[in-house]
Amino acid sequence: MQYLAPTSLDDAIGAYAGAGGAGRILAGGTDLLVQMQAGMVAPGLIVDIKNIAEVTGIEETAEGGFIVGAAVSGAALEKHAGFAAAWPGVLEGLNLIGSTQIQGRASLGGNLCNGSPAADSVPAMVAAGAILTVQGPDGRREIAVEDVPTGPGKTSLKPGEIAVSFAFPPRAVGQGDAYLRMIPRTEMDIAVVGVGVNLTLEGGVCTSARVGLGAVAPTVLLVEDAAKALIGTKLEDSALEAAAAACSAACNPIDDKRGTIAYRTRVAGVLLKRTAAIAAERSLRT
Amino acid sequence: MAKLHISTTINGEPEEFLCTPDETMLDVLRNQLDLTGAKEGCGSGDCGACSITLDGTLVCSCLMLAAEAEGKAITTIEGMAEGETLHPLQQKFLEEAALQCGICTPGMLIAAKALLDENPDPTETEVRFWLAGNLCRCTGYDKIIRAVLDTAADMRGAS
Numbered sequence: 001m002q003y004l005a006p007t008s009l010d011d012a013i014g015a016y017a018g019a020g021g022a023g024r025i026l027a028g029g030t031d032l033l034v035q036m037q038a039g040m041v042a043p044g045l046i047v048d049i050k051n052i053a054e055v056t057g058i059e060e061t062a063e064g065g066f067i068v069g070a071a072v073s074g075a076a077l078e079k080h081a082g083f084a085a086a087w088p089g090v091l092e093g094l095n096l097i098g099s100t101q102i103q104g105r106a107s108l109g110g111n112l113c114n115g116s117p118a119a120d121s122v123p124a125m126v127a128a129g130a131i132l133t134v135q136g137p138d139g140r141r142e143i144a145v146e147d148v149p150t151g152p153g154k155t156s157l158k159p160g161e162i163a164v165s166f167a168f169p170p171r172a173v174g175q176g177d178a179y180l181r182m183i184p185r186t187e188m189d190i191a192v193v194g195v196g197v198n199l200t201l202e203g204g205v206c207t208s209a210r211v212g213l214g215a216v217a218p219t220v221l222l223v224e225d226a227a228k229a230l231i232g233t234k235l236e237d238s239a240l241e242a243a244a245a246a247c248s249a250a251c252n253p254i255d256d257k258r259g260t261i262a263y264r265t266r267v268a269g270v271l272l273k274r275t276a277a278i279a280a281e282r283s284l285r286t
Numbered sequence: 287m288a289k290l291h292i293s294t295t296i297n298g299e300p301e302e303f304l305c306t307p308d309e310t311m312l313d314v315l316r317n318q319l320d321l322t323g324a325k326e327g328c329g330s331g332d333c334g335a336c337s338i339t340l341d342g343t344l345v346c347s348c349l350m351l352a353a354e355a356e357g358k359a360i361t362t363i364e365g366m367a368e369g370e371t372l373h374p375l376q377q378k379f380l381e382e383a384a385l386q387c388g389i390c391t392p393g394m395l396i397a398a399k400a401l402l403d404e405n406p407d408p409t410e411t412e413v414r415f416w417l418a419g420n421l422c423r424c425t426g427y428d429k430i431i432r433a434v435l436d437t438a439a440d441m442r443g444a445s
Contacts, residue, residue, distance in 0.1 A: 001287060003307035003353045026351070033349040034330045036308065046307065048354060075343050099419020100397065101334055104345040187418040188332075 005048040009055070009135060009164065012047050017137045017160030019045040025162055026050075027071035028105035030098065031114045047162075055109070055164055058083060064170035070109025070132070070163035075100075077108075087168055088282065089177030089196055093124035096181060099188060109163040112145065115153040118191040118215040122149070124179040126212030126222050127196035130168050136161030146212070149219040174207075175200040176282030180275045181214070182267050184258055191215040192259040195247065195271040197279040199230060206230045206280075211243070211272065216251040216264050223250045226272060235280055243276065244269030294355040296321070297365025305352040312336045312347040314355075315362060323363035323392040327421065334420035337393035338362050344400040346419075363392035366399065375399055375437045384433035386424035393420050398434045406442055410435060 006012045016023045022044030024032055035041045049055050055069040058080050066083050074094040077083060084091055090108075097106045097120050111121045112132065125145045132143050137160045145166070148155050157163070177198035183189040194214035200207045209227040214220045225246035233239035253264040289304040296319065305314050315321040315338070327333035329348050336347040339361045340354075366373045375398050378384070385391045394417065401408060401416045408416070413434050414427070422430065 001307045003290060003351065005353070005356070026354075029351065029354075030331055030346075030349055033310070033351070037329050037348075046351070048351070050354070073343070098331060099334060100400075100416050101337055101344050101346045101419045102331055102349075104340070104343040105349065187415060 001043060002045045003048065004045065005051045007051045007053075009052050009162070012049055012052060013135060013137060013160060013162055015045065016047045016162060019047075020159070023047060025113070027055075027107045027110040028073055028102075029110075030102050030106045031110060049162065055162075057165075061170070066168040068108060068166045068168065070113075070165055071107045073105050073107055074103035075105075078103075083168075086171040087124075087128060087177060089179040089198065089279065090121065090124045090128055090130075090168070092179040093121035093181075093194070093196065096120040096179075096191075108166055112148055113155055113157065113163050115149050115151070115155050115219075116190070117149070117152055117217060117219055118194065119149075119220065120179070120181060120191055120194055120214070122220040123194045123212030123214040124177065124196035125166065126220055127177055127179075127198040127210045128168055129198070129210055130166045132166055133164045134161045135164050140164075142167075146220065146222040151218050171286055172200055172208075173286055174202050174283050175286055176279045176284070178275050178278035178282060180271050180278070182259075182271060189258070193264055193267045193271055194220075195268065195275045197272070197275040199276065199279050199283060201235075201280060201283045204234050206233055206235055206239075211247065213247055213250060213268060213272075216253040216268050218252070221250055223247055225250070230276065235276060240273045240276060244272045247272040290353050292353060292356050294357065295359040297361055298359075303352070307351070307353055309352045310348055311338070311350040311352045311355060311360070314352040315347060321362050321364050325389050325392060327389065332419075332421070333390070334393040334397060334417075335390055337396040337420065339396065339400055342400075342403075344397055361396070363396055366395060373399065374441055375402070375434065378433045378437040378440070379430075382429055382433045382436065384425060384429040390420060390422040390424075394422065394430055398437075401434070402438055402441065406438060408435070408438060 024043040026048040181191040181194035196212035199209040209230040211223040211226040226243040229242035248269040251265040325335035327335035
């Protein structure tokens with residue numbers, strides 16, 4: 001095995017693409033190292049991308065949006081006051097990944113590219129409308145976060161492509177986001193259901209909404225029907241019930257020790273209502 | 287496997303070592319540098335017994351490649367006391383019997399110190415959530431949590 005820690009993105013992409021399927025990208029390593037220690041993967045080359053400024057920086061754009069490097073750790077992002085104020089729901093997702101120790105290293109890029117349907121930060125990023133920039137041997141392209149996972153452990157990244165950064169749009173006035181998940185324990189488990197909601201209230205009326213749903217299908221989902229059920233309403237009970245029903249209808253979960261299909265499907269609706277209430281409350285403060 | 291030459295800082299002192307690309311920081315600390323305070327419990331980031339700080343951030347040394355230490359500053363449990371003087375957390379863990387077998391204790395102390403460095407006045411809930419990644423199968427958590435809270439109170443009073 002070879003270890004490289006290039007300082008330029010071009011060098012990283014050249015080495016990674018050159019290694020073909022034997023290469024692995026190391027950001028926080030909280031999934032990769034576990035897979036290596038379990039003998040699930042034996043990379044021929046590890047490309048540590050944390051010495052590349054573009055994938056480890058946090059930048060506020062002139063319009064008030066944010067560009068967050070794919071390898072920024074949860075601990076580092078949490079300390080960025082501007083981002084924390086604008087996107088509390090995204091931080092809620094990131095800060096539920098593993099323990100304090102794990103959050104010291106775990107990144108948004110790794111959480112997304114690991115391809116887990118239960119990835120906590122992903123429904124919140126989907127709700128936020130975050131866009132991932134990837135770069136590979138054929139250049140750069142942008143992918144909406146919801147279009148990245150294609151199945152458990154699988155993504156739409158092409159061979160040789162590296163996740164570079166996430167673009168979060170400017171936080172509009174009257175907009176708020178939140179993320180909630182259900183786990184059987186108080187801490188340190190993976191989601192049975194995770195819901196991210198990002199919505200705008202103008203004069204009490206919901207004028208935009210996005211809903212991300214995790215751990216209830218082979219990939220994290222953007223639930224457009226749930227958003228439609230909220231838009232144009234004052235988030236009265238009937239609207240929340242309709243959005244909850246849309247979330248439950250979108251579920252295609254597994255049955256496992258953490259939750260049955262029936263339980264996960266029902267909880268998806270319950271969590272939608274609770275998450276929307278928090279997002280609405282936050283929208284009054286922006 | 288060709289070895290990598292790594293220059294780093296450990297507990298405030300410059301340190302150099304050779305490692306293979308797949309060696310973890312935990313392996314190098316324990317097997318090469320004779321710093322055996324960090325323990326290997328699970329090897330998968332669940333138990334926290336291998337906790338260290340990397341440039342001030344709490345991490346699991348079992349989930350870090352040793353090669354990643356290049357140019358970084360690491361602190362381990364061996365760097366917590368100043369000479370013969372224990373850190374207040376270490377002293378309080380002794381006084382309040384917040385340990386039994388001791389496998390989890392180095393990680394608990396490193397994690398608790400990282401918390402108090404960041405938040406000198408944590409609530410009990412904050413301490414419990416912060417230490418959720420440190421597993422103890424002997425003492426139970428109450429005495430540990432109490433020792434951390436009592437240390438925080440003492441340190442606030444002393445400062």
